[in-house]
């Protein structure tokens with residue numbers, strides 16, 4: 001019978017388990033239930049306190065599952081169903097390794113934990129016969145984790161916080177920063193932001209959002225204009241950080257800064273690298289009418305957006321996304337894939353993969369003039385620009401000595417281009433209909449589109 005698993009926090013998980021003395025029928029039933037529960041919840045190990053029984057029993061198993069097509073899935077290491085009562089570790093290797101661990105009592109939590117690579121365990125089997133198990137790698141890992149449970153130790157007790165410095169400037173960094181700050185695996189010792197951002201990118205008119213969030217999270221924040229001078233580099237060194245995270249930053253990070261960090265510096269880039277390196281990948285995705293957008297987690301090097309890829313995620317687009325919408329969405333997605341992948345990156349269970357540099361494409365810094373459209377432009381170009389250039393630089397047209405900002409437009413079901421909102425220079429935003437009535441002029445883009453007839 002499957003039993004309920006106790007999740008943290010619960011005092012029973014903190015109670016040292018009693019030795020098993022009677023190897024009776026009741027014990028056999030309990031062990032069968034534990035095996036059933038572990039399998040039903042796709043666990044690789046379970047200790048009796050996790051089903052509410054404070055006794056020294058553990059079960060574990062890692063089977064390689066056959067896929068329906070007969071191929072093995074990707075589990076490279078397996079161990080058979082093992083039951084140990086009253087286990088004791090009688091030897092641990094000097095050599096330790098870091099592996100990502102989870103626990104059925106902490107659903108969804110994955111932490112990098114360092115433990116001895118191999119161990120020898122002595123105990124009794126389910127019928128009370130003495131056994132001795134030599135275990136390596138994953139098997140050793142699971143046994144140690146379950147024996148911890150019997151000693152009322154939880155894997156979170158082994159947690160060694162990873163000391164992180166975050167380099168962040170624009171609003172795309174807010175979600176990753178917040179997610180990282182709320183994950184107990186990481187401790188952000190400092191946020192480095194740049195005062196140049198508003199000047200260098202144009203899009204972000206207020207770079208204080210990162211500073212405001214830092215204050216709310218009570219994390220020390222520092223503003224810099226360059227990372228090249230030796231004094232700054234020396235000061236960053238004194239923080240003894242393990243990992244750097246850079247998101248929407250705006251300054252070049254020199255190799256001497258990257259090398260300060262044991263795990264280097266990791267970046268979230270909102271494109272499917274090597275596509276769209278550079279400063280405006282989200283706008284490029286919209287302007288080119290791509291069917292897919294994505295985010296890439298990569299280890300940076302000194303070349304722009306050219307570092308090896310840790311993880312990448314692709315999303316299908318509807319073709320209606322505006323820049324602010326897609327940016328928010330990708331920021332959240334980027335934060336999520338960062339937290340998913342970082343433990344495996346730190347434990348070296350994911351090896352970053354070199355990009356295919358031959359396929360690289362580049363985006364440029366967006367300028368005010370990019371927002372200008374002409375009546376000879378195809379409607380599809382104008383419509384994409386309206387979505388890509390929100391909130392800055394916007395889309396504007398000079399027609400009959402009139403300057404008009406086109407703030408909203410769409411294609412109707414018959415694929416006709418419909419302008420919705422405009423703002424003539426010096427006037428408030430108005431509906432396109434009011435504009436036609438007031439200004440006695442129409443904006444007809446491309447060759448074969450007649451807006452009057454479309455009504």
Ligand code: NI
Pocket residue numbers: 102103104105145149
């Ligand atoms: Ni556990």
